[in-house]
Amino acid sequence: MQSRLLLVSNRLPVTLTAGEGGLHVQQSVGGLATALLSVHGASESRWIGWPGLVTDVSGAEVLAALAPHRAVPVPLSAAEVKAYYDGYCNGVLWPLCHYLLDKVRLDQRDEWAAYRAVNERFADAVAAQWKPGDLVWVHDYHLALVPALVRQRCPGARIGFFLHVPFPGPEVFRILPRRAEVLRGILGADVVGFHTASYAYSFAYACSQVLGLELSGDVLTDDGRPVRVGAFPIGIDADAFAARAATPEVRARAEALRLDSQGRKLLLSVDRFDYTKGHVHRLLALERLLQLRPELKDQLHVIQLMVPTREQVDAYADYRSTVNELAGRINGTFGSPTHTLVHLLHRSVEPDELSALYAAADVMLVTPLRDGMNLVAKEYVASRIDDAGVLVLSEFAGAATELHEAVQVNPYDLDALAGAMSRAIDMPVFEQRLAMVALRKTVHAGGVAGWAAGFIEALEQSPEATQGAPSIALEQAMAIVTAAPRLVLVLDYDGTLVEFSPSPRTATPDKALLELLTRLSQRPGTSVHVVSGRSRESLEAFFGELELGLHGEHGLWSRPDRKAEWRSRSPVPPTWLEPVRRILERVARRTDGALLEVKSGGVAFHYRATEPQLARRRLEELRAALEGDAQAGEFEVLEGRRVLEVRPRGVNKGAVVPELLASAPGATVLALGDDRTDEALFAALPPGAVAVHVGSGQSIARYRVSGVTAARALLKRVADTSRADRTPPPEALQASPSPG
Numbered sequence: 001m002q003s004r005l006l007l008v009s010n011r012l013p014v015t016l017t018a019g020e021g022g023l024h025v026q027q028s029v030g031g032l033a034t035a036l037l038s039v040h041g042a043s044e045s046r047w048i049g050w051p052g053l054v055t056d057v058s059g060a061e062v063l064a065a066l067a068p069h070r071a072v073p074v075p076l077s078a079a080e081v082k083a084y085y086d087g088y089c090n091g092v093l094w095p096l097c098h099y100l101l102d103k104v105r106l107d108q109r110d111e112w113a114a115y116r117a118v119n120e121r122f123a124d125a126v127a128a129q130w131k132p133g134d135l136v137w138v139h140d141y142h143l144a145l146v147p148a149l150v151r152q153r154c155p156g157a158r159i160g161f162f163l164h165v166p167f168p169g170p171e172v173f174r175i176l177p178r179r180a181e182v183l184r185g186i187l188g189a190d191v192v193g194f195h196t197a198s199y200a201y202s203f204a205y206a207c208s209q210v211l212g213l214e215l216s217g218d219v220l221t222d223d224g225r226p227v228r229v230g231a232f233p234i235g236i237d238a239d240a241f242a243a244r245a246a247t248p249e250v251r252a253r254a255e256a257l258r259l260d261s262q263g264r265k266l267l268l269s270v271d272r273f274d275y276t277k278g279h280v281h282r283l284l285a286l287e288r289l290l291q292l293r294p295e296l297k298d299q300l301h302v303i304q305l306m307v308p309t310r311e312q313v314d315a316y317a318d319y320r321s322t323v324n325e326l327a328g329r330i331n332g333t334f335g336s337p338t339h340t341l342v343h344l345l346h347r348s349v350e351p352d353e354l355s356a357l358y359a360a361a362d363v364m365l366v367t368p369l370r371d372g373m374n375l376v377a378k379e380y381v382a383s384r385i386d387d388a389g390v391l392v393l394s395e396f397a398g399a400a401t402e403l404h405e406a407v408q409v410n411p412y413d414l415d416a417l418a419g420a421m422s423r424a425i426d427m428p429v430f431e432q433r434l435a436m437v438a439l440r441k442t443v444h445a446g447g448v449a450g451w452a453a454g455f456i457e458a459l460e461q462s463p464e465a466t467q468g469a470p471s472i473a474l475e476q477a478m479a480i481v482t483a484a485p486r487l488v489l490v491l492d493y494d495g496t497l498v499e500f501s502p503s504p505r506t507a508t509p510d511k512a513l514l515e516l517l518t519r520l521s522q523r524p525g526t527s528v529h530v531v532s533g534r535s536r537e538s539l540e541a542f543f544g545e546l547e548l549g550l551h552g553e554h555g556l557w558s559r560p561d562r563k564a565e566w567r568s569r570s571p572v573p574p575t576w577l578e579p580v581r582r583i584l585e586r587v588a589r590r591t592d593g594a595l596l597e598v599k600s601g602g603v604a605f606h607y608r609a610t611e612p613q614l615a616r617r618r619l620e621e622l623r624a625a626l627e628g629d630a631q632a633g634e635f636e637v638l639e640g641r642r643v644l645e646v647r648p649r650g651v652n653k654g655a656v657v658p659e660l661l662a663s664a665p666g667a668t669v670l671a672l673g674d675d676r677t678d679e680a681l682f683a684a685l686p687p688g689a690v691a692v693h694v695g696s697g698q699s700i701a702r703y704r705v706s707g708v709t710a711a712r713a714l715l716k717r718v719a720d721t722s723r724a725d726r727t728p729p730p731e732a733l734q735a736s737p738s739p740g
């Protein structure tokens, strides 16, 4: 079976409505539908989504209406649409992603439950369609949980997620009560795409702040599984817009619109009627411009095309009356019986009419308060085959990162917005041309087909999901480990037995881990040692009651078994500790999210929750300060996973190995670690020991598992092999050659 693309979005490319004479099929409006239609049209794909409110119509009828569009319905009841779509998607996530915090309704328990349930239903629908080799591409904030839910159902699937709206700065995103679930949902994907590098960065930073994940290059690692995070700026089919603008019908219509304007400048805006699009600020700025330059009142003709959207959401009804009142006020003050200055069109128009409007507009006002990308800006540019016209563009639209030659403006600054309008109105033709030629080049260079192809290529290149499956070589090694009469387990803690969490203080062992370690420690012929960078106090607090060997501060301290006293391998506290602590403390105080862990023989500067660029600057500062320290010969500086450690020179995790071996002569050793500090442990192991690196990255360990879950699974297998399993049957003993 050939691989197919399964597109998944809230809305299908067509919306069905039940009316007189049966089902009506209408093309869906909006940026996402426009963009994905070109992908869907050109490939052997299926599109899974909500078909519209058609609960009274028979399933067979709906399927028949959708079949020609290769669309698969996920039917939703009216109550579900209200709670999931109006309530959670558009009452919480939409305003949050657009930084409109006063519109966010956070206390939405039932709405969240509905959001989860609907996301489950979408995942079921995907799982029912999915065949090995198919690519799954999930779209937008409505379906943030779907990637992880699909991964549960189809573990081998390649899954992509694209967010069409901005991903807000992490300080804003953290407000969301369900932030961790939403991030975890998205992280089920192999590739997560955004319109701009800055949204991608915000997402990665939120994952590090909320979940303690690490970003290396453009890859986040979640329990050993790589998730690629990147910018894939969406484009439009610019050739199609240019071709449409060149048709005689559109030319004639554009000419008619110009005549209607009677020599006045036409200022146009085209948006879904959504409060993020900035209609109110635009009208207030226009009013200000007319106050400053009253002569313009007879020279302008303003059209705001406002496509109705989400009318059931309360915030939209209020918005409509505000916009209507404002337009009325401007027309009342500056219009005349023969000239209506501002025309509000609350409807959508046919593509030819839209193209003619673009072609006729002297000034295009695209001034959203926030916008993921904004396709209208690009469509206007592509339609200006005469190289004329001026685009006024909000700095807060994703498109602003590409359309540098537009008149860019902060739409919240009404004076600046009025000034930008004024500049656009007065812009000489040669200047318009200079800008428009450059803009057209940009828009033609980044098309929608290239956008989709780039994303799909990244998805195809993502490593196959093999999470949890150990290699054949490791399987063989584990057979030896589980059959060994005497076994020593040497285990790192953070990143090996537990996931990294934003603060080291919160990474306490869970019940399942304690049970696993207890079972291992009770396994006949087995001794278990935890070797960690943590202080002996915290190891004692976590595991003091278990029959484990504990080794803290990278082996500075050891308690070889439960009854033994702690003893140190070098004098504590070292003389350099206090001056070094002071240096680190000074820097930590100026570094948001940084945390100092002062131990008896060393000190660790944790920066898991620090903004990555700030962390980089502070590390440079620290390296320089510590290099200059007179006692530098007595300590060493080690950089681990989001931690900088200063510890006595020569003390490392490898130091514990000789004693462990001496206490269990001839034992087989299984060692697990994830960090750079574990490399010293691996290096000290005897030949024949099984060293397993947990996660990605370089290691001298011969074997590797993907992450904490896989590491625990490996240990569980050890715990599950009882003595009976390990005693070879007598025939086997006779048949096997005697060891040399």
Ligand code: GDG
Residues within 6 Å of the ligand: 029, 030, 031, 032, 034, 035, 164, 165, 234, 270, 271, 272, 305, 307, 347, 348, 349, 350, 351, 354, 371, 372, 373, 374, 375, 376, 377, 379
């Ligand atoms: C989301 C993100 C991101 C509008 N009026 C008519 C009409 N339209 C078409 C436009 C354009 C689309 O709708 C609107 O796209 P935008 O990108 O401007 O905005 P959203 O709908 O909010 O889209 C946005 C986009 O997803 C893609 O990722 O850019 O940031 O919010 O294509 O032409 N089309 C017709 N008649 C109309 O009256 N035929």
